[in-house]
Every structure is written in structure tokens, then in C-alpha cells.
Amino acid sequence: MDSPSRSSVIVIGAGVSGLSAAKVLVDNGVDDFVILEASDRIGGRVCKENFGGVSVELGAGWIVGVGGKEPNPVWELALKSSLRTCFSDYSNARYNIYDRSGKIFPSGVAADSYKKAVDSAIQKLRNQGEDADDLSIVSEPLCTPKTPMELAIDFILHDFEMPEVEPISTYLDFGEREFLVADERGYECLLYKMAEDFLFTSEGKILDSRLKLNKVVREIQHSRNGVTVTTEDGCIYEANYVVLSVSIGVLQSDLISFTPPLPRWKTEAIEKCDVMVYTKIFLKFPYKFWPCGPGKEFFIYAHERRGYYTFWQNMENAYPGSNILVVTVTNGESKRVEAQSDEETMKESMEVLRDMFGPDIPDATDILVPRWWSNRFQRGSYSNYPIISDCQVVQNIKEPIGRIYFTGEHTSERFNGYVHGGYLAGIDTSNALLEEMRKDKERKSDGQSFLLEPLLALTGSLSLSQTEAVSGLHKCDLPTQLYLNGKLGIQEAIL
């Protein structure tokens, strides 16, 4: 068992945000840190597994936001590592919508449904905006999707990737292109590369004793003097500060307790953020029976039940000859699929595939079902802020509490939900912490360290409102440009 030893900073979590945070600390001369990671690996939601002879991405699969006015930092890391990627063109998916008898809907019908769904989503946004401004306004009724085709399109627009209509800052800043990672080393090799820059490694293995795997943090005690972190195996770590990078799902769970408890404005903000569950189910076949070639990578299944095995992808572009299909389910369907056996999920998927491609197709020989919701170190796939929520929520989630600094994709105001969001959030959080460390040093040299005490009393107080307790917050500008769900969004939807 480790004996308590005091370091400058404890970073909790070794996903992309925890690692980028730690790297910034080292770059600024803070070497005495410890990273406590609950699982037996680094990477968090960037995670590959060997399946059917190739490497598949259970978590993040795409580098989203490429080709725009600014370089996406994750794309830059990918270029440096010569990561193998494939451009994803979703624009044809709507021409590959199958009904339950295996017929593809004519493109005109698909186009009409798309337009209807987009108009309805824009109307919903307007109604919500007006309702937020003036409660006396009676909202116009929305057209509700009814047919399997309408339900499939509605699912893709609202629940597939980012569930709501929103301005997608990633596209505005970094561009609208998306690249699927198709590299045997996995997306995670970017994170190993980053770790190599500041942790001691040998022959591709991290040997640095500052990285501690299998350390599940269960309690964070904090006071004006420092923080004490206790792990499930009874180890105790002490530090001046903590950088907490666990997911929003973990923050909403009771895995980590805080002493004293987090103030109410903080826990309320944490509760307000939705957690999206996104599950890619991988199926391996003895041979391919689905259409391949340009414009055929993605296809859609229209069923009376919304979100029922709706969105499909063949992996031929990524790994030719791999004979793998991926079907994505989200939220309620994800939770349902996680709760049942993989055999049951395989049976349901095969029924759906036989609807689309006929009774003679071969059975899948293998299945892989990631369980992000059941994983107590994740409790979901990524954050999704409600559409008309003001930026106060994300700022409150991000705001430090005394010596605890919060980071992770969910703390990124502009890029939450993405790998680059996590990466940039880690950098931001460490910069804020370094600033505080500098101030603290100055205060100490001026003999004013007592000033921290009233501040902690304020932020720790349950009786204060968020506006009283949080300083320096600003409202975000209202969105000037609106986009629908990234992948199959408004730009493509206007046919």
C-alpha cells in the first residue's frame, strides 16, 4: 500500500483531458504530480479492441472537424503520428433507407421526409427560443414523425450524434469534414504519443511511477490547506490541488464523495447536463452480402420503433475484406441492449438484416457490444447540454471548488462531446490552475495566504447562490448560426 505522499497536483483520470492537463503542468515545470486512473489503461473513452481480425474503436471513432479555418489539434496529432484515417461521406446515407421488406425508399420520398424533419426541428428551436423569452406565446404545433421512414430520419437528426439542434462550434472553427480512424494502433496511439512526451516510457510502455493505474478514487477531502484523495484499495494521496477529469456521468453518480460536499449550485449544474449513450455494435460475417462501393458505406433501416437498429455502416472503406458491419444505437436502446445478452442482440440484429437483405444471408460469427452506460468509470458516452441552456451551466460545471479543478470534455464550452473538446479542456484547466498556483505563491511571499480562507468558505457554502459564489462568469453570445445534427445535418438535408 502506498503511504501518503504529498505532491503538487493529483490528476484524476487518464483520458485525453487528464493527459493533456498533466502535459501542460510538466511543460510549466510542475513535475511532482500523480495521475490516478481507475482502469488498467490510459485513454478513457478513446479505446480500441481487436475484433474479427482488425482493430475497432469502441469509443471515439472519428476525428470530427477538419478542413476549416483553424487546425483541429487532434487532427494535427494524427498527422504527426501518420494515423491512418478514411474520409466519411454521410451525404448518401439518406438514399440508402431500407423498409422492412428490403426495398430502398425512392430518393424523392427520402428528400421530402428530410425536409419535413428539418423544418420541424427548426420550428421546435424557434418555439423553445420564444417560450424561453415569453411564456405567453403559444407555440405552433410541430409535425410529429409517424411513418417508419419519418421516425428513422427524426432519430438520426435528434438522437444519433448530438441529439439537438445547435450551433456546432466544431464545424464553425475546424471545418465540416470527418475522418474515421482506421489504424491498427487505434485512435489511442495519439494519447500514448502524447504521454511519451512527458512520462517515462520504454519500448512503447509507460513505466513512469507517477501514473498509477487501477486506482479508483472514492473520496476527495479538501480544505484550504490541500486535498486528500482516497482510493478504493485504501491508498491515500495528498496534494496541493486536484484536477478532476472523470466524465459527467461519473460526477452524476456516487462513485466519488466530496468532503465537504460540493455546493448546491455545482451539483445542480452537474445534474442539468444530459448524458448521451452511444453504442456501436460490431458484427463479423463470413462474407459480405451488403452493397459496397461509393455512396454505400452508410445505410438506414426504417422500423416502426424509433431508433431500433437504425443506423448501419460497413467497414469496407476502413478495412477492406474485414466483413464487419457496425450498427449504432443510442440512449434508451443502448441501455436496453446493454442489459440483455449479446446472443439476444445478435438475434435482433440478424432479424433486422434479414428484413433488409433477405433470409439467405449468413449468420454473424461474432459480436462485440461495448457497455458505456454500465461501466461505472463512464456512466454514458458523452455530455450533451440542453439546446436552449445558457452557458452558465457549463461554466458552473467547470468552475473550481477551492483546490479542486474540473476538466473533461463536458467542461468545454465550445467542443463538449468530442476528443478535441477533452484535449482543449485539459489545457484550459491546467492553465487556470497554473495561474492560481502563481497567485498563491505571490500571496505566500506577501504573507497573505489567509485570503484564501474566506474564498473557500464562500465556494464551499451550501447557502450561497451560484451567482454569489462564482465570480468572473459571463453569458455566452446567442448562437448566430444554427446547424442541425452534424453528420446528417441541415446543409445536406436541403436537397
Ligand SMILES: Cc1cc2nc3c(=O)[nH]c(=O)nc-3n(C[C@H](O)[C@H](O)[C@H](O)COP(=O)(O)OP(=O)(O)OC[C@H]3O[C@@H](n4cnc5c(N)ncnc54)[C@H](O)[C@@H]3O)c2cc1C
Ligand atoms: C461510443 C463513443 C463514441 C464517441 N465518438 C466520438 C467521435 O467519433 N469523435 C469524437 O471526437 N469524440 C467521440 N466520443 C467522445 C470522446 O471519446 C470523449 O469526448 C473524450 O474521449 C473524453 O475524454 P475525457 O478525458 O474528457 O474523459 P475520459 O476519456 O472518460 O477520461 C476520464 C478517465 O477517468 C477515469 N475515471 C473515472 N472514474 C474514476 C475514478 N473514480 N478514479 C480514477 N479514475 C477515474 C476513467 O477510467 C477515464 O479513463 C465518443 C465517445 C464514446 C463513448
